[in-house]
Amino acid sequence: MQVVKNILISFFALYLGFLLFMPKEKFYYLLEKELLKHDVKLNEAEIKSSFLGLEIRDISGYVKGIHLVSIDEIKFSTTLFFSKMEITNIEVDASLAKMLPQPIESVHINHSVLSALFVNVGAKGIFGELTGEINLLERNVHVDINDTSKVPMLKPWLTKGEKGWFYEKSF
């Protein structure tokens, strides 16, 4: 019994230590570094590290030096069994207004160990609500869009299915 107790305490200590001491800010810097390879730069006003995640506020996104996107907040959180990323209030530059729907209220990306091969995505915005998933095994993205009337600019990339319009791409 004592052995089981010790094992459980050790696992708890490992789990706690892993999450508590994870250099979350530095992982974010690593993401910035990777994005830089694709000429994408992120400027943020504040990075706040918490026990289970990271909050980044007032982000400006630059693509090839051009300020194209402003984001109010990005929240990463993970319990190792369930990870979540939430992006709030995405504003795209007015010059891209005819290419991208805006405003986008929120985007969320979730991953759970219970369905480890799938990543769920969703967004809310002028287009209503969209849901989809990324299949990591088959390496494809499928997103269903309920209402396309307010996003005619996206139609060239969408396909009409039995349930409505959807976007599908392999990577």
Place this chain on the structure above:
Amino acid sequence: MKNLFSKKNLTTLIVFISILLLLKILWLVVALLWLPSQGTNYSEEKGKSALFYRIKLSPNKAPPPKVKQNKQRIKKVLGNIKEIKLLAIYNASDTTVVTIEYKGKTQVLAKGDKVNGFMLEGAGEDYANFSKNTKMFKVVLALLRDTKGKIRHIRESGKAKSKEKPKSAKIGEIIDAGDHKIVEKSLLTHFANNLDEVNKNIGIAEVKDKNGLKGFRISFIRKGSPFSQLGVKRGDIIKTINGQKIDSYNAAFAVYKNIGNIENLSMVIERRNEEMELEYEVN
């Protein structure tokens, strides 16, 4: 209390703290060896000023000279003035130049020049005044792009032949006024609001050297598009636009974002290792 600080519990606590400490050290090593210590903050170029500014001292919006007209007289001699077709107007406070077509030939007339006995007296925004034997004649400019991309007249001597304009006319025109070209503002506004339309009509490729991005080369121009009338050619390197050096995506995009609000447009290009300046009037 005695039970809390028993040897067994203290051992468990020490193991617990040791694991946490071990993980802390482990993460520290990972961070020091593989993770970047700071982010890549980008400092946006702000307040980057143009190499020079063009100041328009005599805007075309100035009211045209008032000319007393006698409509009946114009009507009587319509047959003579009808041979003159007004193609383009350049109007400033000290200079008035018009491009006309007379007997199938294109001519550029300055104020005081004569054609078929008609002397150019002045011009307004969309018309020119000619005089002959103390009589005044008004020739209205109205150029319209037809579906084949050729320029044709829709109105002559103040009379409209067609009231309906095709949809393509709405986006604006580039008019050749001889020594320079006139770009209609509506055309600039159209492209400023439709980035995908720009991409369909003109291709821009990066020009790089050892130090990075040097400029942008025109990789293609769609035949018959407004860009093909600007005087630029495939292979030209765009050096400056309105005095703003185009050596970064940010600079190029800043120019693009303001293109709908400009009054004049000038461009320095490099063609076969020679620099050329192209000037346009925005009307």
